[in-house]
Amino acid sequence: MIKVVIVDDEPKLRQGLQTLIPWESLGFTVVAAASNGKEALKAIEEKTPEVVIADIRMPVMDGLQLIQHLRSARQPLHCIILSGYADFEYAKQAIKYGVAGYLLKPVNISEMSASLKLVRERIEEERLRGGTGQPEGINRELYLHSLLVPQEKTEDPSKLRGRIEKMDLLWGSYEVIVIFPRVSDADLPETLNQLSAGLKQAIEERNMGAVTIISPYVILLLNAPLRGPQRREHLYGGIRNIAGDIRFIAATGGAVAGPEHICSSYLKAREAAKLAFFSGKDRLLEPEPACIPSPESPRQPDASYEGTLEDLIFRLYYSLEAGNKAMVLPLLNEAAALFFKSGQDEKSVKQSFFFLSNAIIHKLAAASRIDLKETETVSRFLNGIYQHDYLSDLLGETHRFLLEFAEDSGPKGKEQEIKKMIDFIYRHYAEDLRLSTLAGLLSYSTPYLGQLFKNKTGEYFNTYLDKVRIQKAKELLAQGMKVYEVAELVGYTSVNYFFSKFKKYEGRSPSDYKNP
Incomplete structure (x- = not known):
């Protein structure tokens, strides 16, 4: 790369030139920036650039004095001058010194790029001839x-x-x-x-x-x-x-x-x-890295992304609640595949894992499973998400952390699992509980678990859930709450649907129950 030093007393212009010009694609690299000619001389001595881009008017030592100094020192540098319209006559003196280009401010990116291309071609020709006196290396x-x-x-x-x-x-x-x-x-x-x-x-x-x-x-x-x-x-x-x-x-x-x-x-x-x-750790990476985990389809945004993420948070939290530790890592891998498929880069994936983990932690706190005010472990874990170099390490650490809060499943067997389901319903009746979700967490097919639940309780799952919700609704209505508020609090998104369910099980509407 051809090394460049930028000299201008306007900080915004210096920064703009460094960020807006496609230096690398043009064959250049900016090695230093200075606010006046005196600072530039020091930078040139330290960085040994081949090109200097300098403004004409600057304090301490202006652009013309800088070029005079460089020419008297016989330094083989290519200089591009920047100047305002009012400085044109002044700039003519600099052109006499054989500057490689003269551009008016504000700088036009395409004009600057064109000037740099010409300078690059000149430098290449000189170096082929050995004209710069620089080493062959x-x-x-x-x-x-x-x-x-x-x-x-x-x-x-x-x-x-x-x-x-x-x-x-x-x-x-x-x-x-x-x-x-x-x-x-x-x-x-x-x-x-x-x-x-x-x-x-x-x-x-x-x-x-x-x-x-x-x-x-x-x-x-x-x-x-x-x-x-x-x-x-x-x-x-x-x-x-x-x-x-x-x-x-x-x-x-x-x-x-x-x-x-x-x-x-x-x-x-x-x-x-x-x-x-x-990709994998401790190896030479290849053009198509082995994603961990590998998504089945190309990376692209998905309109259902938010819904899928919420469902993953839901299933992860319930897996911890149900004590199904074996489900945690597969669900984390599913989350990683979702993030990668949606086109997220490293930073975005870490942000998504932060969001997912934080959501689960707050659910655990709401269930009194973790005290956010008394533990430093949570803060260390969440901050550490951004420190991992590899997705595999992030997955491993997240898995380890969440397992610490998995409910001890206790004795195995169908009786124990039905008790867990009933307890689950009473704790989470206001959420979008589905038999299929619980079946997945307990590693049963949905029809089998539904039949097992009915055999043990005498009620179908949805009927049992509705009755728990209606019982909770009656308690809230008795406290004077409004019907639409109660409907939402017990898990019904539609007030009309709540009315029909309440009347089905109680024989009267919620309004009649509230105002006998």
Whole structure:
């Protein structure tokens, strides 16, 4: 990548240039930003850029003084000048110094991109001729980056191969590996350099390929494909030994036959690295990661997502209440598949697991199964959701945490299970209780459980539930509550339906019962 320093006394413009210009796709990287010429000189000395983009008018040292200083020091830098309309005559002086471009403010993105393309072509030509006086290794690095990052203009294949051969990069095949260190932004530059230095010894000195950095990755360009799991495991082990205590993700983009396809392998490797959260641990990731768990259909938004999530929360909570510990992990896997299928990325999946877990915890608290005010365990668990690097670890920790609150199922047997169902009805009559849900939690078919319930209680499940609801409704009506309020509190979404059920079992309407 060609290194750039931006110099402007307007913070918004500096930030805008760094974020709005597609630097990487154009073959550039911004290594520093300064608010005046004096700060820029220090940054240029430290970062050794090849391009400076500077405003004409700045305090302390303006753009023209900066360019004069650079030219007197014989620094081979390409300068692009930014100027307001009122400064045009002033800017003419800078143009005399051979600046690479002159743009009016506010900066137009397409015009800036066009100027950068011209500068890049000029730098490439100079480096091929050795005109910049920079070491040959830097020329090779530049062309390596140009191969990795897709260019808008496709170069003639024969011309491309000629350049690649001159850079000693013309091989029979290529495979790109990206390595992403899991460190803070502040530690990233030093970590990348550390990993790069170690990998250069392991890769380049053994003639296995080339090593470079395109932040936030260290990139390996291998000259032979990694065929078979043994070679992939061997390479991953070597990276791990060099990384030491540094946590990292490594992904391959697969082997390609020609240099014109290197960028394709690079893009696939980056995509695989971005999906590392959904993949297996401690291995070299491949372009299509093994999702945990693997959804049956492609990732896409689902209009019924919210309803499905609520149903999962419902079933998970009832599994804990019923003491069916074996159902918890399958339901968590079902939730993970739902999140992945709906197109969620790592951050969104963690947010969804936070929401799901928090909803279950509040249900447990409402049932007096957990005291939110007295435990720090809950806070540690919820905050820890965002710290997991892999979905498999998040699933395991969530499973372990929830099992701590699973109701002890006690003695087994049909009598015990019917007692649990009755107790369940009395505790959750106001919710959307369904026999099919309880059948799933107790590992019975719905018809069998329904018949078993009737044999033990003398009532069908829905009839028993209705009678419990009507009994609770009578208690609330006796307290003077309004009919529509009571209907909602005992689990009926329709007031008319509540009227019909009440009259069926009591022989009169709720209004008549309330006002005898």
